[in-house]
Amino acid sequence: MTSVDEPARPNGRIRDAARTQAEILDVATQEFARAGYDGARVDEIAARTRTTKRMIYYYFGGKEQLFTAVLERAYGVIRDTEQQLDVEHLDPVAAIRRLAELTFDHHEQHPDFIRLVSIENIHGAEHIAASEKLGKIGSPALDVIRRILASGQESGLFTADVDAVDLHAMISAFCFFRVANRHTFGALFGRDLVDPAQREHYRAMLGDMVITYLTAERAAQ
Amino acid sequence: MTSVDEPARPNGRIRDAARTQAEILDVATQEFARAGYDGARVDEIAARTRTTKRMIYYYFGGKEQLFTAVLERAYGVIRDTEQQLDVEHLDPVAAIRRLAELTFDHHEQHPDFIRLVSIENIHGAEHIAASEKLGKIGSPALDVIRRILASGQESGLFTADVDAVDLHAMISAFCFFRVANRHTFGALFGRDLVDPAQREHYRAMLGDMVITYLTAERAAQ
């Protein structure tokens, strides 16, 4: 019979640098998201991988660099997802609503990423600042917003003076808050913002909010 | 000449339990907001007060309870501020806008509080759950919203199906995100959401967003 404690080796290799590093990053992502930067334990990350703490230092250098690597990969996933956005065949109103909905979905599907961003903000975004990759990662979603907005403004559908970065902030704020602050909000107001039964309600609310803001005639300034 | 290292004793008392506790809470608020729960150091808090670590344990019991006490006081300040809200003499549209602006101002003026809330969410709001005070603290602002909303809906100014808690979430999301995520947002998009020169712009944006959402005629559902 086959030994029970012999670990599975999916690709047949006992030594596999890429797989070991990926496994460390997976577990580290969970651990940092669970407990925050200082609350996370390097020993705990090591214990939950098939490798040892020594390897974490071998590949990443230290806890700080490991967290940076976790952030880099998490932001990379976001960018890759955003690059597959396909909304520009829609009319501007439908395109913006769809983009908001996809942003909404993405936040809901990646609570660990939201937590990492919260944690990084607690630390003043110092790891992003220290990362070469993250400095020039860009935002495909922002480019999409920029183009839709220009098109909608040109055709007179949208209010003229709305900025793409501001609109992105508005959409992100709603999506982010709903996930990031669900615990305190739930405890204080007795309402779970991530209750599946309320999902469609909040998704529609976001779309309505953005579209009414974009299409309203604003008082002359 | 007077000894330089003799600390000032403003009220003449050397032993003053209330002042000692308040001083511990002040410093602990800064330290927890600076570094997060696990990043905060009890020794550091003690060093920055005129008392010793022993007194922190004497009065609060431990680090966990100290953080809970910090949260309780911070939320208490919010509630007291909200209780002084005076917007209901305005017409519903102006009242909601004014309320949103005051929420905006309050978030901007209390970044430490925002950080504490972020930290508490990282930890699943477990300290709020453990606190008797915080369970029943209520929210005067929410009561105000509820009344203005009802009045505006009755007079047909506001869309009928908007809920007070949802509106409060919408306003808070914008205000919270702007302060809480300013570091990552700034690093990634090169825009400081808390730049004083942009303050009026974002304040107006929030008001416009809320009012256009509330007064739009929504498509029949």
Next chain:
DNA sequence: CCTAATGTACGAACCGGTGAGTTAGTCATA
């Protein structure tokens, strides 16, 4: 004189990090 308030000193576990040695995989060469 009694007790709440405070100071001192220290313990014990924890935790990030490392020194030193070992093995698996690869590749050049005969």
Next chain:
DNA sequence: TATGACTAACTCACCGGTTCGTACATTAGG
């Protein structure tokens, strides 16, 4: 294809500083 040299990948054992928490002594003040 057999072999031996070489390096990346990995294991094991350990260290030293840090950090929460506390036992015990002391003092201010009513």
